[in-house]
Amino acid sequence: MATITTPVTELFGIKHPILLAGMNVAAGPELAAAVTNAGGLGVIGGHGYTPKVLRQQIPGNKAGSEGSQRTFGVDLLIPQVGGNARKTNYDYQKGQLNELLDVIIEEKTSLFVCAVGVPPQHAVEKMVGHPKHVTKALAMGVDLICAQAGEGGGHTGDTPASILIPACVDAVKGHKSPLTGKPVLAANLAWGAQAVWVGTRFVASKEAGAPKAHKDALLSAGYEDAITTVIYTGRPLRVRRTPYIEDWNNNRQAEIKELTSKGIIPVNHDLERHPEKSIEARAWLIGRVAALINDVLPAQQIIDDMVAEASKILLHNASLVTVKSKL
Template identity: 55%
Template sequence: MRPLNCGDDDQTACPTNLGLNITPVHTLNLSLCATEPSSCLSHPTGRNTLPETPVQYTYNTVVAIMTSPQQIRTVTTDLLRITHPVMLAGMNVAAGPKLAAAVTNAGGIGVIGGVGYTPDMLREQIAELKSFLNDKNAPFGVDLLIPQVGGSARKTNYDYTKGKLDELVTIIIDSGARLFVSAVGVPPQAVVDRLHKAGIYYMNMIGHPKHVAKCLALGADLICAQGGEGGGHTGDVPTTVLIPTVAAMCKGKKGGMGAEVQVVAAGGLFNGQSLAAAMALGASAVWVGTRFVLSEEAGAPKAHQEAVRTAGFDDNIRTIIFTGRPLRVRKNPYIDNWETNRAAEIQELTAKGVIPVEHDLERMGDDIDDDTMDNARPFLMGKASAVVNDRLSAKQIVDEMVQGAVDEIRKSNAAIVSKSKL
């Protein structure tokens, strides 16, 4: 069986390069492959040029049938051994093992969010994920929240791992994960060293350029820059500003595994146009959350999926009432009341290290009404919720993103005026 890669080194038989090689910050590091996997369009030279001999990815027959042929090849697809530059955001329950496996089976990489998981829970979640994989050795990732606690950190920060980080990392290493993701903070150097020794790539989420240096110093292999349009914990720097800024900061820097640090884009990305745009801005893959919440395999409850499906452009908000740090969620009357009428109370509580919603629920005790209880459960979603209206399979989402991106890149290149030969 033929491996799923971009194929031939002999580019004389390939069509003219269709890569968007006009990016000012760095040369776009992708190649477009024709429908037949062994026929590939040449890629630009320059930053992050792919090796002359493509990495040979061998999948079993079942996966080969399920995974569409590779059309876009980047350094990140090579590093993670995936077919498509699409990554499932680790959204804890909203994603879940079944969706993570479905994204991996579709040729991307599925990531489960391990926030609040005990070691036994994480072990069970990974086992369930692997049970859904068509290729039991296919790549997947695990995302943990590792905020700084104490010192100059937010007083509402706490250890989500409850002192079990080393044990959780051991489980991740033993599981054969390909990727470890750290969010809302950075892991200890000892953890990064253990991951690298085990051959696991380390990616850190950031929402502001000021966090890049610390990630690079630790040996991050990938940096996921999430713009303020993203759902869940996010900053306020727009995606179109953040990605090229971070790409410039990572240019020429080597990660702990030896390859050049890759930028993964996140925040408001949901279709082929946004994948193509992210690559033009300097990313070599995308981290997608909200689009996958409204998928057939998502672990998100019906109410969460319906909240995404019906959301308009003014229906989400960043608030700190749920975790003590900015979290983009679907608006509701309970949140509006906090933000409009209890803003001073939010500041007072968080300054003391108290999370507002937890304070509310404890104060109400047994007297809490159903309406408050329902509205006190946040539905995480990004700005893309305004345009995500259809429930699709993970494979449809991945395939449509990739094909849409290829179409957009070709369309953009058609606008380039070639210099006439004298």
């Protein structure tokens, strides 16, 4: 099988430029190990973890994942709290960020992903949903910029990939990576990215920690079923359409605005008054690509198929370029 070499594959010593999105429950140690063993870079989602739990979730530290490669990443949500930040933002790490970072360093984590907020200066990747976020991230000395396009599942902006990625690539021109000393710019892939950050496709993998209900919701999703709402976290979150979410989005916008302006998460407020709604209020995070996913496959096959398809397209596109001889 052909391989695609980019600065990211060389930086991490991986075979394929495919990174597992750190999707909390779905991206557990089993899936992270499977992605890494298949040639990509497995990233576990550390949202809500204590330092002890995070260490237990590291691939290779958990029963059943022995023998896996130790190239992996950890994704934490670190939003700005206070000041001009969203009033619904809060400290997801509950004051334990430094202890979590100690675990990440001690376990020799290859990649630390800092999402939904400006990272500490020792962070090595920042997820951005708008080109304006790139400047802030670069100022903090990050090594990689991960562009989360509007089509993606979970926390996201509304800028589509076809616009966001080229804009981010342009924004990092002239900046150098503290790790490699090379420009943080890839020209290998169509929009200038060095790798892909894959979430939804891996939710529909056999190794994913997502429950069957999540996978079923993903597999049954149509083109209009991946919608955004702020009712779960106070910031745009792309999820599977449900009657509960539709009711909030279509009929309760004034209530959403009032609650979030006070720093209150709408769903939490609703469930405190109506705990019987806990099942119907469940959120299933999916991206728009869910409409194209019809099966649950092993992570190895997902990666092999992605690389084979991408290689075919890149080789075909290269064949379209002709250079006339000057002779």
